[in-house]
Each structure stands twice: as C-alpha cells, then as structure tokens.
Amino acid sequence: MSTITTGFRSITAAVARAKGEPFTVEPARIRAPRGDEVLVRVVAAGLCHTDLIVRDQYYPVPLPAVLGHEGAGVVEEVGPAVKDLRVGDHVVLTYGACGHCPSCIGGHGAYCRQFFGLNFGGGDLDGQNALQDANGQPLHDHFFLQSSFASLALARENNAVKVPKDAPLELLGPLGCGVQTGAGAVIHSLKVAPGSSFASFGAGAVGLSSVMAARVAGATTIIAVDVVPGRLDLALELGATHVVNSRDTDPVDAIRQITGGGVDYALESTGRPAVLEQGIEALGSLGAIGVVGAPPLGTKASFDVNSLLLGGRSIRGIVEGDSVPQRFIPQLVELYQQGRFPFDRLVKFYPLERINEAADDSTRGVTLKPVLRLPQ
Structure with missing residues (x-):
C-alpha cells in the first residue's frame, strides 16, 4: 500500500x-x-x-x-x-x-x-x-x-x-508501445491493402503484432521471417501463411519465390542493418518497407540506389505505428475482445x-x- x-x-x-x-x-x-x-x-x-x-x-x-x-x-x-x-x-x-x-x-x-x-x-x-x-x-x-x-x-x-x-x-x-507499433505500422504507416502480400522481418512481439494486423487488414500472403522455430510456429497460428527460417534459407530468394517477384509491403523490427538490407531486396516493384527496429544511435545501413529507384521502392521510418493512441488503443482492445487480435x-x-x-x-x-x- x-x-x-x-x-x-x-x-x-x-x-x-x-x-x-x-x-x-x-x-x-x-x-x-x-x-x-x-x-x-x-x-x-x-x-x-x-x-x-x-x-x-x-x-x-x-x-x-x-x-x-x-x-x-x-x-x-x-x-x-x-x-x-x-x-x-x-x-x-x-x-x-x-x-x-x-x-x-x-x-x-x-x-x-x-x-x-x-x-x-x-x-x-x-x-x-x-x-x-x-x-x-x-x-x-x-x-x-x-x-x-x-x-x-x-x-x-x-x-x-x-x-x-x-x-x-x-x-x-x-x-x-510494442503492440501498437507493429499493428499501427501495418494499418496506418504502410496501409497494407486487402489481397496484398506482407513480410515481417522479425517475429518478436512487434513483428507478430504486425502479422496479426496484416491478417486483420486483409493481406492474403503473410510471411514471417525469423531464426527461432517456435516463433515461426506461433506466426503460423496467428495468421502467417508462410514462414522462412533465415538461418537455413535465403529470405530474399524465398520471398521472391512465394510472391512471384517480391513482396508488396514489409516491416523490419530487428534493428539489424543486414536484415533491413534483405528486406529492401525482398520488395517487389512499388513495394514499401517500414523500419521500426532501433539499433544504437549512429548505426548505418546500405542499399542499392538503382534497385530502389528503378523499382519505385520506398523505405519508411516509423515511430509508434503512426498511431493516435486515444483512438487506436481502444480499437485494438475491441479487436482482442472479438478474438481477432x-x-x-x-x-x-x-x-x-x-x-x-x-x-x-x-x-x-x-x-x-x-x-x-x-x-x-
């Protein structure tokens, strides 16, 4: 007391x-x-x-x-x-x-x-x-x-x-924070569309929140990438249609095969520059990747400028899922109570x-x- x-x-x-x-x-x-x-x-x-x-x-x-x-x-x-x-x-x-x-x-x-x-x-x-x-x-x-x-x-x-x-x-x-970030990145920032493809690079709490949100948003191909088998199994239960263990398989090749060329939307939540580079390369034409993983200040990442330019791809930094919490948090509570999140x-x-x-x-x-x- x-x-x-x-x-x-x-x-x-x-x-x-x-x-x-x-x-x-x-x-x-x-x-x-x-x-x-x-x-x-x-x-x-x-x-x-x-x-x-x-x-x-x-x-x-x-x-x-x-x-x-x-x-x-x-x-x-x-x-x-x-x-x-x-x-x-x-x-x-x-x-x-x-x-x-x-x-x-x-x-x-x-x-x-x-x-x-x-x-x-x-x-x-x-x-x-x-x-x-x-x-x-x-x-x-x-x-x-x-x-x-x-x-x-x-x-x-x-x-x-x-x-x-x-x-x-x-x-x-x-x-x-964490759940709002993953779900909001899908719904508010990337605006994942019904019938589209989405890949989550990382299947931690933020990544799996994005998987659940992609399902709510109507994506029909939802791919989770991680190195922990148990997380990938859970991703399938929460709405992923495909999983990729990047310790065993090149995720860029796997995503291109699954989607027939590249994913429409992706989210990077690991904070690892090498994973972000893979996520960019896994995008299809006009694809967009959101970045929520936080490495130490000053961390640099690289990408092929022409791949970004010629494919019309985009990279988007995201904080807190672009959410208005007073509106979005009650919406997530309602989705949870409905059994959808x-x-x-x-x-x-x-x-x-x-x-x-x-x-x-x-x-x-x-x-x-x-x-x-x-x-x-």
Whole structure:
C-alpha cells in the first residue's frame, strides 16, 4: 500500500542504476500530480526492447532511472488541469507528446518536435524529477512520460488512454508501445491493402503484432521471417501463411519465390542493418518497407540506389505505428475482445521482483513479451 510522506507517496520501483547492470527493485517516493498529470496505480507494465537498450545506454537517457513505458493501471489522483479522466478510470499509458506542435496538431504525435526530450530526457522539460530514492536522491524519470516500472506512475492526461473496465487490465500495457507499433505500422504507416502480400522481418512481439494486423487488414500472403522455430510456429497460428527460417534459407530468394517477384509491403523490427538490407531486396516493384527496429544511435545501413529507384521502392521510418493512441488503443482492445487480435498469445507474466529474469528471457528469445505485475 502507498503511504503519504512529506508530500510524497511511498512506492516500489525497479531502478536502472548503471549501464548494462541488472535492475534493482527498491523503495522510492513519488510526488503528487500537478497540472494535467494523473497519478496511476500501475497494475502491470510490459517490458520492451526499448527499456533494455536504454538500460544498456544505446540511447543516452541519464541514470539512475526508473524506466517502463507500457503501463496499465487505475487512476488514483488527478491534477487540477485534468479535464476528462476521473479517479477509478482504467488506463493504458503510452508515449508522450507535447500536443501543440504542428506534428501533434496534425495527428502525428509520434513525430512531436519535442519527442526525444519528453520521452528520453530523464525528467520533465525543465529538468525536474518526480521520483526520489529511499535516501531522498532524485531518480531520473518521465520515461515516455510514465516511468511505469513502479507501483505508482505519473503520466499526463494526453498519454493516459481510457479503456473499458471489462477488458483484462493487466494484459493491456503492451498496447501502449510494442503492440501498437507493429499493428499501427501495418494499418496506418504502410496501409497494407486487402489481397496484398506482407513480410515481417522479425517475429518478436512487434513483428507478430504486425502479422496479426496484416491478417486483420486483409493481406492474403503473410510471411514471417525469423531464426527461432517456435516463433515461426506461433506466426503460423496467428495468421502467417508462410514462414522462412533465415538461418537455413535465403529470405530474399524465398520471398521472391512465394510472391512471384517480391513482396508488396514489409516491416523490419530487428534493428539489424543486414536484415533491413534483405528486406529492401525482398520488395517487389512499388513495394514499401517500414523500419521500426532501433539499433544504437549512429548505426548505418546500405542499399542499392538503382534497385530502389528503378523499382519505385520506398523505405519508411516509423515511430509508434503512426498511431493516435486515444483512438487506436481502444480499437485494438475491441479487436482482442472479438478474438481477432489475440496478442495475449505473446505474453508471459512475471512479478516485478523477477524483472531481471524477464529481461534475460526476453533477450534470449524465451519470452516474446514479458509483462511485469506490480505490487498492489
């Protein structure tokens, strides 16, 4: 239970204290919500690849920090400027956006002009923190405007998405990032068309979300490429019509054979430049590939310019599936409840104190989408 202590509430949090080191689960404190902030009792939070690459400092988020950006929980307190959310509402926490720059106003919050500072800055835009450790020392926070590896998290009203109370709240956190990214890339960014062909390079949580979305979108040839047989088997159960183990078979040749020349759409979610190069070569004429895999900053990839030019092919960088979360997350919940988007097949639950086991299982490919249950 949370207690109020000199204006702060006591929480339990997983802290990334040093580059590449295990998370430490420890007591901490969080301040009350201000302005348009909401304080959320986190029921569960997905553990995403981005949490791990920040822990390992691929992105320069200052440490020590409380990470976590796929939280789901119940609103416990609201700031004075909150308009629509109420105490007791069930919410999924998603990425942060300013809400007023040209990208945000145009419905493209994932490309907010302040995206990196808001989501990866380690504090608010003034450099202030809402979290302290047990010794009163600041902890870097505001990760994706939530830092949800904690029993309580602060978000803003515009990144706390209300969801139906009859939906399984502890399952829904991954909709805020990884699942939204894969599904949104198919539906919003690439606009995969009925009767088309689609290939997912990578069959992790993001890749398999794209496979399920391609099925929903009406693609009739859906190809999953990976090196883990179990993931490929699951891809077939979730909607893939073909799978390619790229450890045994050249995926470019295989895709050209399956499609009769090349795929209409593809998504690269591994963050490996060599895989991206294969994905580009696997495109048919006028084909498009989306890129969502995040390697270390400064990573370069190459492609044959004439192949891109003469085939009319295109490469598209994608953040958060080009989603408007307030609209798309409830749509994904409805698809799940209808049995058309069974993303629960990707999930394995862990208590927060086993976060390092979850991270290791994710890195080794044992678990597709770890979800951490927070102490209540």
